[in-house]
Amino acid sequence: STRPAAGSEVTLALDTRPQPGWHGYWENPGDAGFPAKLDWMLPQGATVSPPTYPMPGTLLVVGLMNYVFEAPYAPLVTLKVPAGLAPGTALPIRLHTQYLVCTREVCVPEQADLFLSLTVGDGAIDPAVRASFDAWRRVLPHPLGGAATWQASAGRVRIAIPYPAAAPLDALRRTIGLQVA
Numbered sequence: 001s002t003r004p005a006a007g008s009e010v011t012l013a014l015d016t017r018p019q020p021g022w023h024g025y026w027e028n029p030g031d032a033g034f035p036a037k038l039d040w041m042l043p044q045g046a047t048v049s050p051p052t053y054p055m056p057g058t059l060l061v062v063g064l065m066n067y068v069f070e071a072p073y074a075p076l077v078t079l080k081v082p083a084g085l086a087p088g089t090a091l092p093i094r095l096h097t098q099y100l101v102c103t104r105e106v107c108v109p110e111q112a113d114l115f116l117s118l119t120v121g122d123g124a125i126d127p128a129v130r131a132s133f134d135a136w137r138r139v140l141p142h143p144l145g146g147a148a149t150w151q152a153s154a155g156r157v158r159i160a161i162p163y164p165a166a167a168p169l170d171a172l173r174r175t176i177g178l179q180v181a
Contacts, residue, residue, distance in 0.1 A: 001129075003121025004091070007083030010123075012093070012116070013074040013136055014051065022101050023068040026056035027075075031064035033100050033107070036075075041094035045082030051075035054139040061104055068102075074136040081120065091118040 004010040014036075018024055025033040040048050053075045056067040081091065093116040101108050146162030163169075 001118075001121070001123050001125045003119050003124060004079075004081045005123035006081055006085040006087075006089075006120050008081050008123055010079050010081060010118070011133055012048070012077050012079055013133060014077070014095075014097075015072070015074045016069065017072045018070055018101065021103050023059065023066075023070045023103075024073075024099060024101055026067040026069065027051065027053050028067055029100075030058075030066040030068075032061070032066055033068070033102065036097050036099040038077075039096040041096075042079075043082070043091050043093075046091065046093075047080045049078040051077050052140055054136070055141050059104075073139075076133075076136060076140070081118075085120045087120050087122075089120040091120060092116075093118060 001010055016024060025035055027035045029035055036051075038051065042048060054069075054073050056069055059066040059068045059070075079093070085091075095114040095116075096111065097114065098109065098111045101110055144162050144164065148159060148161045150157060150159045152158075
């Protein structure tokens with residue numbers, strides 16, 4: 001909502017669109033690169049959560065495993081609007097971000113200063129905006145729905161992680177290099 005209610009939470013999306021042939025990095029970039037650094041300047045009393053990222057792709061370059069985004073993606077953050085603000089109060093949101101964009105041959109450090117102006121209001125959400133945010137939320141990772149367990153015996157550790165029966169195992173095997181029973 002561009003008019004969040006006082007005391008509410010609103011989701012902000014960092015709509016990121018790499019150019020063809022370029023990629024950005026996940027919060028854990030892997031063997032190379034670095035995640036985006038976000039320096040927020042918020043109204044007094046407002047807070048913002050760490051970003052929640054969609055699952056990245058993997059990119060192996062000269063033996064280095066990288067976790068990257070080569071297509072459009074949107075890390076999401078939750079802004080907590082201070083309680084007690086009068087309707088019509090301006091909420092200027094500023095973000096200075098430093099990030100790395102790369103091809104397979106070269107990396108370029110970039111930075112941007114972003115600005116968003118919200119106004120305290122009724123919290124109504126435009127249906128088209130909701131649809132965009134719902135699409136970004138659908139690609140966020142979700143908990144597996146069960147707890148992992150482990151056992152140690154005779155110098156060996158066995159880890160059991162619940163994994164949905166319908167989920168493909170090939171990418172998991174390649175990514176983490178484990179045998180899956």
